[in-house]
Amino acid sequence: MFGFGQLIDILKKNPKKIVFTEGKDPRILEAASRLLAGTFLHPILVGNPEEIAKSAEECGFNIRGAEIIDPASYDRFDEMIELFCELRKSKGVTPEEAKKTLAQANYFGTMLVKMGVADSLLGGATYSTADTVRPALQLVKTKPGNTIVSSCFILVRPSATGENEVLAMGDCAINIKPTEDELVEIAGEAAECAKIFGVDPKVAFLSYSTYGSGKGEDVDKMRNAAKKAMEKFPSIPIAGELQFDAAVSPRVARTKCPGNEIAGHANTFIFPDINAGNIGYKIAQRLGNFDAYGPILLGLNSPINDLSRGCNASEVYSMAIITAALA
Numbered sequence: 001m002f003g004f005g006q007l008i009d010i011l012k013k014n015p016k017k018i019v020f021t022e023g024k025d026p027r028i029l030e031a032a033s034r035l036l037a038g039t040f041l042h043p044i045l046v047g048n049p050e051e052i053a054k055s056a057e058e059c060g061f062n063i064r065g066a067e068i069i070d071p072a073s074y075d076r077f078d079e080m081i082e083l084f085c086e087l088r089k090s091k092g093v094t095p096e097e098a099k100k101t102l103a104q105a106n107y108f109g110t111m112l113v114k115m116g117v118a119d120s121l122l123g124g125a126t127y128s129t130a131d132t133v134r135p136a137l138q139l140v141k142t143k144p145g146n147t148i149v150s151s152c153f154i155l156v157r158p159s160a161t162g163e164n165e166v167l168a169m170g171d172c173a174i175n176i177k178p179t180e181d182e183l184v185e186i187a188g189e190a191a192e193c194a195k196i197f198g199v200d201p202k203v204a205f206l207s208y209s210t211y212g213s214g215k216g217e218d219v220d221k222m223r224n225a226a227k228k229a230m231e232k233f234p235s236i237p238i239a240g241e242l243q244f245d246a247a248v249s250p251r252v253a254r255t256k257c258p259g260n261e262i263a264g265h266a267n268t269f270i271f272p273d274i275n276a277g278n279i280g281y282k283i284a285q286r287l288g289n290f291d292a293y294g295p296i297l298l299g300l301n302s303p304i305n306d307l308s309r310g311c312n313a314s315e316v317y318s319m320a321i322i323t324a325a326l327a
Helices: 004-013 026-037 049-059 077-087 095-102 105-114 129-140 180-196 217-232 244-248 250-256 274-287 313-325
Strands: 016-020 041-046 067-069 120-123 150-158 164-170 203-206 238-242 268-270 291-298 304-306
Touching (some): 004 313, 016 105, 026 041, 026 049, 026 313, 049 067, 077 095, 077 129, 095 105, 129 291, 129 304, 150 180, 274 291, 291 313, 304 313
Antiparallel strands (some): 150 164
16 A cells, blocks of 8 residues: 555656745745655756755755756746747737746746656645646646546555555545536546555545435436446446445445445545535545645646645655656
């Protein structure tokens, strides 16, 4: 089962570069100093080198070896402007508009990923989720076959056997009220994400109904989405619609849906909307004593992830490892 040591081992075999858009933030600097002490992930800090060095010195963090890139003096900035205009030509963006936009660290950092200077990006320590996701959608864009960006939380808790219990939950942060087809896409991405963390995904489409015990449009949506997902991903075990107790309790599953091999053993949960998802993962985190990692953004051509503005340095460090491991 999942442990950060496994992700670090993956990165040691193939070290990656990750760009931090808020280079002088003390939490970013502390995480960067920890990463620099290893050999598996190379941080790129966006910002003014003098300001970053001053902030690191004042906070007592050693960031020697970190690559610092300043939008104001980047030697490939003209190339970046040209590419930006090409990517946004449908919007009629001019070079002057591109220059102004790329002076913003969130757009500049995203372009570093698009240009292959970095493998992944982590932002949001001071930016909103929208300010991290918007440049990603405009520049990195969704993977072929994907229509949306979604998110997944990985929840981890030590079990009595000594191995970590790991669950995946989506979408708890991005799509407010996904359609049936969007739920199918969310399920496929969440299952693939779960595999990276050592989970053999068993997917449950959650509802207040278990196979017709309740009625309503929301029930129909989850039942139909589950059916479509089974057809699209025949190799992934999927069940639904299921109430949460039927999804996780073998005893309840035997009563509510006897003979279903996934019910009672689900570990990857698809919520009907962001309301249920956000509440659900936070209940698991606060009352179930799970550590929650995320939101992990899914469906993009390159790994770009968002931090909570209330994050600490430890969370930045963990999310940096997760983000780079997705590259």
